[in-house]
Amino acid sequence: MLAEWKVATAQEEQDWTSARCRDGASTMTALFFSEQIDDIARAKAICQLCPLRGLCLEGALRRREPWGVWGGQLFLNGKILPQKRKRGRPPKNPQVAQSA
Numbered sequence: 001m002l003a004e005w006k007v008a009t010a011q012e013e014q015d016w017t018s019a020r021c022r023d024g025a026s027t028m029t030a031l032f033f034s035e036q037i038d039d040i041a042r043a044k045a046i047c048q049l050c051p052l053r054g055l056c057l058e059g060a061l062r063r064r065e066p067w068g069v070w071g072g073q074l075f076l077n078g079k080i081l082p083q084k085r086k087r088g089r090p091p092k093n094p095q096v097a098q099s100a
């Protein structure tokens, strides 16, 4: 069991070298964890051309990422937010907002 885990981890480390958000200097971190709608859209656009998008999204769902853009999706409290709304605007469906 432990050997399987080590193989999977080594494979994942090798794969992440081609991530589009990985520039070696973490210059895109603010973009991927921004609350600004324009920044979130830019981060999602970067993800669209990433060869690791499926793997990234799967991992973010499994880890229940609390925040940020992962695999082309915006996460909040471990769930995908379909759309970030501007501040001050009430949610269209309050029940959906409470479950996010």
Ligand code: SF4
Pocket: 019, 020, 021, 022, 046, 047, 048, 050, 051, 052, 053, 054, 056, 057, 069, 070, 071, 072
């Ligand atoms: S899909 Fe994941 S690895 Fe690829 S650019 Fe987006 S956040 Fe980075």
